[in-house]
Amino acid sequence: MxxxxxxxxxxxxxxxxxxxxxxxxxxxxxxxxxxxxxAGFCRNCLSKWYVAAAEECGLSVxxxxxxxxxxxxxxREWKNRFQSEASAEQLAALGKRSD
Numbered sequence: 001m002x003x004x005x006x007x008x009x010x011x012x013x014x015x016x017x018x019x020x021x022x023x024x025x026x027x028x029x030x031x032x033x034x035x036x037x038x039a040g041f042c043r044n045c046l047s048k049w050y051v052a053a054a055e056e057c058g059l060s061v062x063x064x065x066x067x068x069x070x071x072x073x074x075x076r077e078w079k080n081r082f083q084s085e086a087s088a089e090q091l092a093a094l095g096k097r098s099d
Contacts, residue, residue, distance in 0.1 A: 021046070025072045028082040036095045046070045 003014060022061040024043060026032065032042035056059035065074040086094075 021070055021072070024070070026080075031084060031086070031090075033086045033090045033094055037090065037097060040097065043067075043070050 009081060032044060034044040044067070047070045050066040050069060051061050051063050054066075064075065071078040
């Protein structure tokens with residue numbers, strides 16, 4: 001087995017990002033608050049990281065466009081179609097994470 005070069009390493013990382021976004025798209029029932037409680041990040045975090053990575057490359061990417069890339073549609077549409085109201089338990093768990 002060979003060792004990845006910088007360019008193949010980047011290609012692998014890009015493929016992993018695309019697979020993560022696809023996985024999240026296929027599991028819309030997983031709410032952002034669930035991701036935050038379990039993993040400490042959510043779809044919005046990925047969008048912010050996307051914007052930050054673009055800036056590191058000298059590019060300007062609008063946050064809403066990054067969200068659309070991650071959500072697969074405009075955020076407002078995704079929120080209206082798939083986001084449920086957070087339960088008291090979910091909110092309490094999130095509060096414990098940030099303490």
